[in-house]
Amino acid sequence: MKRRTFIKSGMAALAQLKLGEYIYLGIGTAVGAGGVAAALAMDPPPRKTKHDYSQAKRVKSVCLNCSTVCGIEGFVIDNQVVKIRGNPLDPNMGSYMTCAKGQSGPTINNYPERLLHPLKRAGARGEGLWQRITWEEAYTEIASRIQRSIDAGHPERVALHAGRSRIDAEIKRFLGAIGSPVQLNHRALCSASKRGANYISLGDTDWESIDAERCRYFLNFGSNFYEAHQGGLHLVKRMATARFDHGAKLVTFDVRLSNTAGRSDEWHAPFPGTEGAIALAMGHVIMREGEYDRRFMEHFVNLDIDEVHDFLAPYTPEWAAQQSGIAAGDIERLALEFARQRPAAAAFTNRGTGAHYNGLNSERAVVMLNALVGSVGQPGGYCYGLEEKLSASRYPQPQPVPPKPKLRTDLEDPPEWPLANRWQEMKVGQIVYDYIRQGRAKVDVYLSYTISSPMTWPEGRSTTVEVLKDESLIPFHACSDVVYSEMAHYADLILPDATYLERWGLDTRNSLELQHFVTLRQPMVQPPGEARSYADVLFDIGRRLGPQQAKYFQFGDHEAFVRHQCANIPAGNEADGFEYMKKQGVYVDRSAPKSYEVHRRPLKPELLLNARIDEVTQVIYKTNASGKEEAIGLMIEEDGIRKAVRGFQTPSRKFELYCAELVSVATTLGITDDGLPSYIPIPAHQSLPEDRFILTSFKWNVHTQARTANQKYLTEIVHDNPMWINASTAASLGLKTGDWVELTTYRPVSGPHGDQAYKGTGEPVGSERVRIFVTQGIHPRVFAVSNSLGYLVSGRAALARQGERNNEAALGQEGYGATPERDDLSASLWWDERQGGRGNGYNVNRILPINPQPLIGNQAWFDTVCSVRKVSAEEA
Ligand SMILES: Nc1nc2c(c(=O)[nH]1)N[C@H]1C(S)=C(S)[C@@H](COP(=O)(O)OP(=O)(O)OC[C@H]3O[C@@H](n4cnc5c(=O)[nH]c(N)nc54)[C@H](O)[C@@H]3O)O[C@H]1N2
Ligand SMILES: Nc1nc2c(c(=O)[nH]1)N[C@H]1C(S)=C(S)[C@@H](COP(=O)(O)OP(=O)(O)OC[C@H]3O[C@@H](n4cnc5c(=O)[nH]c(N)nc54)[C@H](O)[C@@H]3O)O[C@H]1N2
Numbered sequence: 089m090k091r092r093t094f095i096k097s098g099m100a101a102l103a104q105l106k107l108g109e110y111i112y113l114g115i116g117t118a119v120g121a122g123g124v125a126a127a128l129a130m131d132p133p134p135r136k137t138k139h140d141y142s143q144a145k146r147v148k149s150v151c152l153n154c155s156t157v158c159g160i161e162g163f164v165i166d167n168q169v170v171k172i173r174g175n176p177l178d179p180n181m182g183s184y185m186t187c188a189k190g191q192s193g194p195t196i197n198n199y200p201e202r203l204l205h206p207l208k209r210a211g212a213r214g215e216g217l218w219q220r221i222t223w224e225e226a227y228t229e230i231a232s233r234i235q236r237s238i239d240a241g242h243p244e245r246v247a248l249h250a251g252r253s254r255i256d257a258e259i260k261r262f263l264g265a266i267g268s269p270v271q272l273n274h275r276a277l278c279s280a281s282k283r284g285a286n287y288i289s290l291g292d293t294d295w296e297s298i299d300a301e302r303c304r305y306f307l308n309f310g311s312n313f314y315e316a317h318q319g320g321l322h323l324v325k326r327m328a329t330a331r332f333d334h335g336a337k338l339v340t341f342d343v344r345l346s347n348t349a350g351r352s353d354e355w356h357a358p359f360p361g362t363e364g365a366i367a368l369a370m371g372h373v374i375m376r377e378g379e380y381d382r383r384f385m386e387h388f389v390n391l392d393i394d395e396v397h398d399f400l401a402p403y404t405p406e407w408a409a410q411q412s413g414i415a416a417g418d419i420e421r422l423a424l425e426f427a428r429q430r431p432a433a434a435a436f437t438n439r440g441t442g443a444h445y446n447g448l449n450s451e452r453a454v455v456m457l458n459a460l461v462g463s464v465g466q467p468g469g470y471c472y473g474l475e476e477k478l479s480a481s482r483y484p485q486p487q488p489v490p491p492k493p494k495l496r497t498d499l500e501d502p503p504e505w506p507l508a509n510r511w512q513e514m515k516v517g518q519i520v521y522d523y524i525r526q527g528r529a530k531v532d533v534y535l536s537y538t539i540s541s542p543m544t545w546p547e548g549r550s551t552t553v554e555v556l557k558d559e560s561l562i563p564f565h566a567c568s569d570v571v572y573s574e575m576a577h578y579a580d581l582i583l584p585d586a587t588y589l590e591r592w593g594l595d596t597r598n599s600l601e602l603q604h605f606v607t608l609r610q611p612m613v614q615p616p617g618e619a620r621s622y623a624d625v626l627f628d629i630g631r632r633l634g635p636q637q638a639k640y641f642q643f644g645d646h647e648a649f650v651r652h653q654c655a656n657i658p659a660g661n662e663a664d665g666f667e668y669m670k671k672q673g674v675y676v677d678r679s680a681p682k683s684y685e686v687h688r689r690p691l692k693p694e695l696l697l698n699a700r701i702d703e704v705t706q707v708i709y710k711t712n713a714s715g716k717e718e719a720i721g722l723m724i725e726e727d728g729i730r731k732a733v734r735g736f737q738t739p740s741r742k743f744e745l746y747c748a749e750l751v752s753v754a755t756t757l758g759i760t761d762d763g764l765p766s767y768i769p770i771p772a773h774q775s776l777p778e779d780r781f782i783l784t785s786f787k788w789n790v791h792t793q794a795r796t797a798n799q800k801y802l803t804e805i806v807h808d809n810p811m812w813i814n815a816s817t818a819a820s821l822g823l824k825t826g827d828w829v830e831l832t833t834y835r836p837v838s839g840p841h842g843d844q845a846y847k848g849t850g851e852p853v854g855s856e857r858v859r860i861f862v863t864q865g866i867h868p869r870v871f872a873v874s875n876s877l878g879y880l881v882s883g884r885a886a887l888a889r890q891g892e893r894n895n896e897a898a899l900g901q902e903g904y905g906a907t908p909e910r911d912d913l914s915a916s917l918w919w920d921e922r923q924g925g926r927g928n929g930y931n932v933n934r935i936l937p938i939n940p941q942p943l944i945g946n947q948a949w950f951d952t953v954c955s956v957r958k959v960s961a962e963e964a
């Protein structure tokens with residue numbers, strides 16, 4: 089290959105790349121041929137077209153610009169999605185209102201830097217030199233490599249790593265056919281501790297569905313649901329109603345004045361990771377003052393009231409004040425305010441509580457408060473649904489369905505975190521790259537989809553990139569993406585995907601209306617160029633494998649798969665369930681009552697035939713079809729009447745304050761755990777020297793991790809992420825807004841109870857030069873950065889590097905019609921540093937240490953100890 093002659097350059101040339109041609113997409117190649125001088129001289133982009141929405145075709149579907157997955161409706165004119173609004177039929181959504189990210193979705197479709205063709209790496213991995221190839225070539229390469237692993241007796245060396253993909257059934261089918269268990273994900277980076285706490289306590293669910301419209305008191309521990317949260321939009325809508333209609337109160341504990349904290353009736357900034365102490369002390373007050381719900385506690389908590397009283401006795405507000413810095417009087421007052429609104433009161437969390445070394449325990453302490461005041465399952469309380477998943481029995485798959493792979497590996501089930509995969513697959517994704525490096529598991533084929541680990545993983549651009557670049561560790565990497573990303577940059581093959589507005593899929597979430605529902609994602613328009621939905625790509629590859637694998641993919645394409653899944657959905661006035669879903673976008677099962685007090689539902693008499701009641705525990709057991717005895721309910725006695733009720737899906741059929749399993753699992757690792765919610769002081773935070781601080785991160789309302797920075801209208805709003813520093817701290821360090829500091833981070837340290845922190849040496853991880861923003865709105869010992877910015881490779885908006893595309897003609901090709909909006913990135917990125925803007929921020933994950941919390945493995949993102957040193961602008 090004569091490199092110089094054939095190689096095109098820059099993201100903007102992607103769209104017109106011809107088969108066999110080469111393109112260079114290395115670091116700093118966002119600008120097209122015109123360059124910045126030409127760009128600065130250009131006229132402003134043409135005015136936007138005003139659309140006549142009444143002429144539009146309307147298509148119902150599901151948003152995926154974040155993991156809230158709202159039902160939406162798209163307006164399509166001339167094969168372009170010109171507007172998105174909410175689908176009010178989605179019970180969570182209930183109205184036309186989406187968030188800003190939802191509105192911005194269509195810009196991805198028309199994105200001038202969309203990946204349109206499969207690309208094959210031409211230079212060294214991570215260099216950025218690519219050649220356009222055909223899908224057939226891509227398929228042949230992937231299928232032959234997978235077949236080789238299968239034939240060698242090592243199907244587990246095929247790993248598929250997906251983020252918030254929403255095609256779990258499809259991925260499971262693909263890996264099931266191959267026989268590989270190695271389906272990796274992001275859950276331990278996200279919400280494993282929250283899910284674990286709900287499973288331990290309630291058993292029925294991983295996610296609470298607060299009955300917010302009827303709630304009178306919201307006690308929020310570290311959730312930023314006004315701008316993030318996996319269902320924030322739906323919670324906010326209902327909470328706003330509750331606050332207007334009956335003056336519901338919102339109290340927020342956040343180390344930072346988030347938009348949620350700012351809109352709360354009270355904001356309290358605790359020392360990081362002390363939420364568990366505060367919640368336990370609130371429990372102490374509630375018990376001491378007798379403000380608990382006797383009815384719920386007597387029947388449905390697996391400790392006696394006296395035992396609860398005793399275990400909470402040491403956790404006084406004064407003790408919690410010492411741990412957290414929150415005044416004892418406030419803890420006392422808030423606990424009583426909360427309890428006196430029972431049962432219309434809800435205490436809840438999100439990552440501010442969970443993403444710590446002690447996250448699982450702290451989460452449990454908060455969930456406990458709902459049990460004490462008996463708000464669990466009550467109108468206005470901490471409710472939970474019954475069916476929040478797409479079960480195969482309800483949404484059948486085409487036959488035959490491959491069996492679950494029997495193998496296991498350290499990569500997807502690391503023995504050091506025995507609870508990670510206990511209730512669902514949470515996987516401990518943050519250790520994957522380091523384990524590959526250590527040889528804990530071998531990978532032949534690495535398939536990545538909807539993740540961008542160089543940006544979003546701890547030690548992203550360090551450990552992660554080092555391993556992704558190393559061909560001896562990862563011999564082959566095929567990445568599916570919609571735009572050139574930092575993940576794609578380290579691949580061998582890039583597979584251009586359809587966006588969420590161009591593809592199929594069934595989706596659901598926990599229902600805030602407490603009734604099961606399902607939504608349909610369907611293409612509003614066809615994907616441009618050769619972009620193809622990843623589910624179809626997997627099925628296509630499956631059919632190219634041997635007959636043992638190919639037989640699972642004979643049903644056809646992804647549309648056929650989804651049609652099959654809809655077979656049991658009532659047809660309404662349509663031909664069948666699938667047609668119904670295409671029209672309505674959503675089906676709500678109103679045949680079952682709302683899931684209030686599910687634990688109190690009487691067991692049907694026929695269920696009790698041949699059942700056994702345990703004398704001591706009153707748990708009702710029954711032998712199932714396969715001869716195994718299983719708990720099905722609980723006997724309770726109320727007003728002198730004994731009755732058989734469903735209870736919770738825990739071993740005791742009660743809300744478990746005490747978890748026996750936790751004790752035994754911890755013991756196997758040599759960790760001391762008494763099975764009760766407890767407060768574990770974060771080892772690295774004890775006796776913190778004056779010049780050390782805690783570095784935390786957060787999500788902005790207009791950005792989703794590594795998903796949105798290419799969406800110009802969002803990045804125009806937030807494109808820079810200076811590090812927040814408290815005003816008094818800044819003064820003592822001699823710093824003001826706009827100054828630069830060198831930020832150094834340190835590894836965690838192990839705890840005194842036998843728990844081993846990952847590489848728990850306390851040694852430095854690395855340093856990064858960052859700009860600071862001085863504010864009153866943060867705890868004096870905490871620094872905070874947002875984590876959605878600072879791309880090194882990607883499109884022009886994400887890089888803040890404007891410049892014209894180098895070939896306008898390309899846009900006319902293959903039905904990818906040009907519109908004036910597509911010139912947007914040429915001359916309007918005013919945040920480009922070369923014209924005096926502030927640039928595109930930085931990504932701090934390179935220096936955030938891998939730090940899975942004990943037992944369950946949730947990444948302790950918000951614990952990182954750090955220090956700063958002022959540097960001059962020249963040094964920076
Ligand atoms: N410092 C810090 N880091 C964090 C967090 C934190 O709090 N602090 N939060 C963590 C959390 S909660 C999570 S869930 C993880 C998420 O981290 P990831 O799982 O990496 O999620 P995203 O950043 O959404 O992944 C985005 C990638 O998917 C691509 N993509 C978007 N749409 C599509 C599509 O339709 N098809 C395909 N094939 N690709 C698409 C994007 O272009 C991008 O490359 O990040 C974690 N990272
Ligand atoms: N706009 C937007 N929405 C999103 C996402 C997104 O990236 N952007 N991502 C989606 C995903 S994958 C997730 S997981 C959710 C996450 O939703 P959330 O968990 O609600 O959001 P986070 O920003 O991860 O963290 C919540 C808050 O924790 C605070 N915090 C940090 N450390 C501490 C601490 O020690 N104690 C306390 N009390 N608070 C602390 C932060 O300041 C932040 O405001 O959002 C989802 N929705």
Ligand code: SF4
Pocket residue numbers: 151152153154155156157158186187188189190191321
């Ligand atoms: S909350 Fe998330 S899923 Fe819902 S509209 Fe906004 S970006 Fe889309």
Ligand SMILES: [Mo]
Pocket residue numbers: 277278279
């Ligand atoms: Mo997440």
